[in-house]
Amino acid sequence: MSAPPRIAIVGAGPGGLTLARVLHVHGIPSTVYELDASATARDQGGTLDLDEESGQRALSHAGLLEAFRPLSRPEGGELRLLGKDADVSLHLLPPEDGGGNGRPEIDRRALRDLLLGSLPEGTVHWGQKVRAVAPGPAGRPTLTLADGTSVETDVLVGADGAWSRVRPLLSDAEPVYTGVSFVDGLLNDVDTRHPAVAELVGRGSMFALADEKGLFAQRNGDGRIRVYAAVKAPEEWSRSGLTDRSGPGGPADPADPADPAAARKRLLDLFPDWDEGLRALIADSEGPLVARPIHALPIGHRWDRVPGVTLLGDAAHLMSPFAGAGANLAMLDGAELALALAAHDDLETALNAYETAMFPRAEEAARQSADHLVDFFQPDALRILRDAFITMTAAGGADR
Numbered sequence: 516m517s518a519p520p521r522i523a524i525v526g527a528g529p530g531g532l533t534l535a536r537v538l539h540v541h542g543i544p545s546t547v548y549e550l551d552a553s554a555t556a557r558d559q560g561g562t563l564d565l566d567e568e569s570g571q572r573a574l575s576h577a578g579l580l581e582a583f584r585p586l587s588r589p590e591g592g593e594l595r596l597l598g599k600d601a602d603v604s605l606h607l608l609p610p611e612d613g614g615g616n617g618r619p620e621i622d623r624r625a626l627r628d629l630l631l632g633s634l635p636e637g638t639v640h641w642g643q644k645v646r647a648v649a650p651g652p653a654g655r656p657t658l659t660l661a662d663g664t665s666v667e668t669d670v671l672v673g674a675d676g677a678w679s680r681v682r683p684l685l686s687d688a689e690p691v692y693t694g695v696s697f698v699d700g701l702l703n704d705v706d707t708r709h710p711a712v713a714e715l716v717g718r719g720s721m722f723a724l725a726d727e728k729g730l731f732a733q734r735n736g737d738g739r740i741r742v743y744a745a746v747k748a749p750e751e752w753s754r755s756g757l758t759d760r761s762g763p764g765g766p767a768d769p770a771d772p773a774d775p776a777a778a779r780k781r782l783l784d785l786f787p788d789w790d791e792g793l794r795a796l797i798a799d800s801e802g803p804l805v806a807r808p809i810h811a812l813p814i815g816h817r818w819d820r821v822p823g824v825t826l827l828g829d830a831a832h833l834m835s836p837f838a839g840a841g842a843n844l845a846m847l848d849g850a851e852l853a854l855a856l857a858a859h860d861d862l863e864t865a866l867n868a869y870e871t872a873m874f875p876r877a878e879e880a881a882r883q884s885a886d887h888l889v890d891f892f893q894p895d896a897l898r899i900l901r902d903a904f905i906t907m908t909a910a911g912g913a914d915r
């Protein structure tokens with residue numbers, strides 16, 4: 516029996532971990548290199564709604580769908596669309612059958628823990644930043660870790676997000692700023708400490724839209740509400756001391772502390788005549804505000820086959836969050852890549868089969884997310900989004 520291929524996965528995000536898990540289900544070992552020092556080193560961010568056709572399908576291939584159900588929140592499918600006067604323009608409730616809208620929410624931390632807990636001990640090598648990659652002789656790509664160690668592999672998968680170190684082996688494409696920045700903040704223990712905000716947001720998501728900007732809020736499973744202020748702004752704006760800033764794909768830079776009170780005031784000044792209940796989302800938030808300039812790779816990004824190397828998730832098809840698709844696609848990519856590697860003895864045949872299905876799927880989602888980004892920042896965004904949500908849910912019969 517031939518030895519299994521040496522599979523190195525760079526990045527323990529939803530995509531990389533799903534790949535490792537589905538490989539494991541098929542008896543194929545892999546090694547994940549992750550720059551975070553540990554599973555708890557960094558706040559994983561807010562909540563994700565997992566689509567039946569992508570995120571949930573990936574979990575099914577991973578054998579984790581049943582374990583996912585009790586961790587998920589179907590009620591998180593509740594959605595409110597508001598104007599800047601806080602009047603509710605549309606209120607969608609999840610169906611009463613408890614199945615949500617087919618996209619139950621799960622906190623990112625819970626999802627990561629679920630995937631991590633399903634992997635053999637030692638699969639993830641924490642605190643291992645991949646510094647460089649090279650094609651290597653005879654199609655055996657090599658990666659170099661920050662401590663100088665070199666690792667030769669048979670398959671190298673870049674699951675390392677927006678600013679992938681693996682991508683340059685395959686493509687010259689780089690993420691481009693979309694013209695939109697998010698600033699995100701947190702409110703803790705909302706039902707007790709911020710009941711008015713809790714009431715305004717409800718059990719799921721709230722979008723307030725006006726003046727070509729937005730205040731978005733989503734309830735997390737841990738009594739928190741995560742808030743995103745979304746504005747059209749030059750990229751430098753988020754680097755201008757308004758807030759702490761997020762490094763590429765990473766956490767706030769602790770060496771760059773903006774004065775949180777001053778940052779809040781500057782942000783609030785962008786929403787001067789918005790209802791006080793909505794402004795409270797920013798005013799009452801706690802801890803640092805984190806700026807996230809939103810970048811995207813070109814729609815339809817693809818590459819020619821390079822022996823033994825491929826990409827998945829944001830590394831392959833970074834898109835704005837306006838289609839709510841990025842993590843879902845990353846997980847489906849990971850699952851399908853694992854299935855292809857399990858199905859084909861020849862590695863190039865497997866990588867080719869995976870990419871052939873992934874490229875058009877990613878292109879369609881990237882186009883949708885770019886279109887939605889434009890919609891969210893139109894002067895009459897509230898009407899556009901209201902019509903779009905009504906059309907989308909009409910077939911599903913959500914309560915309104």
Ligand SMILES: Cc1cc2nc3c(=O)[nH]c(=O)nc-3n(C[C@H](O)[C@H](O)[C@H](O)COP(=O)(O)OP(=O)(O)OC[C@H]3O[C@@H](n4cnc5c(N)ncnc54)[C@H](O)[C@@H]3O)c2cc1C
Pocket residue numbers: 525526527528529530531548549550551562563564643644645646674675676677678679680697743764807827828829830836839840841842843844845
């Ligand atoms: C504000 C916002 C809201 C979003 N909301 C949604 C949503 O509701 N639904 C949805 O589906 N998607 C959403 N997304 C998109 C989603 O977050 C991403 O698409 C998803 O996380 C991509 O997963 P990934 O595994 O490809 O990469 P990532 O999650 O970025 O994981 C990459 C991993 O690689 C590691 N890494 C990076 N570089 C290296 C290196 N050199 N060496 C070792 N490790 C490295 C990182 O530390 C990280 O752990 C949202 C994004 C944003 C910004």
